Amino acid sequence: MQRRIAILFAAVMLLATSASALVGDPLKLVATSASALVGDPLKLVATSASALVREPLKLVATIPDLADIAQAIGGERVSITTLCKGTENTHFVTAKPSHLVAMSRADALVEIGLSLEMAFVPGLLEQCRNDRLQPGKPGLINTSEGWKALDVPVVLDRKQGDVHPQGNPHMNLAPSGGRQMAERIFAGLCALDPSGKPEYQKRYDAWLAELAEAEKRWSALGAAWKGRKVVLYHKEFDYLAAEYGIDVLGSVEPKPGIAPTPGHIADLVERMRREKDVVLITAVWSNNKEVREIAERTGARVVELPNMCRGVPGTDTWIRMMDLVHQRIDAAFRPATPKEAKSGG
């Protein structure tokens, strides 16, 4: 992977040398006429507003959820490139030449962190030769900073293939995760572009108001879910389960990132048969033959949830995606009355 990225990078840099004049300070203002500018370039006074064109901050967002929230807060002051598609499994995303181009030119990288993007971000950061994005710089916006992760391992054993070495990284699927991501993005944009703070503040407040309305809808549904039982394919929805008191019986993957084995499936099927009304939660990337097999053997209902924005229709924003997640879970739980429950087998 590293070698492949290095080759790609050589090609990218050839292209970039001619464009290097464009890879400048994001706050640099381009004036149609130098005489239109007076004083400190960061506090420009223009004789005519139309004489100024502010280059938007070039952001790279690792996942569409971060792109959506960064766009909502950044408005026209940002332009965003997104690395992952909403249908992908973030743990196994492969770096592409286009990712490297975007990273080499970016003013900031917006990531979840907690090793969610471990498969592609460290290599890109190393190869992009963009000092602005490196750890410790304001251009690296780690949105999980300050987030209390679930399942932080006491002893890390990578040889077992666990892709959650810093605890559960799927913060973007926590109902409270939007607030966390937005808070970090707002702080990051204000640090990079202080003169934009009033606009960021206004847009951030508007987004929080929209979120507050959504949270009312979600908690109205989630209030009935306490004690309901689910099995997850991958440990993506643990935060959501914890926030509503849903009981997670187990996961189809024996460890995060490890494909199910026949023995593990047999154990899981046994446990699910002893319970009633178990819902099997999958994502777009994981709704596969093992899921169908387990559903057939246990009678469990399967619900496929989006695991990122823009993976399925109707999820173009993070709030709409979470609306759909709540609606689908509620629909899966709703028909389960003792009368209708299947005994499995």
Ligand SMILES: [Zn+2]
């Ligand atoms: Zn994971």
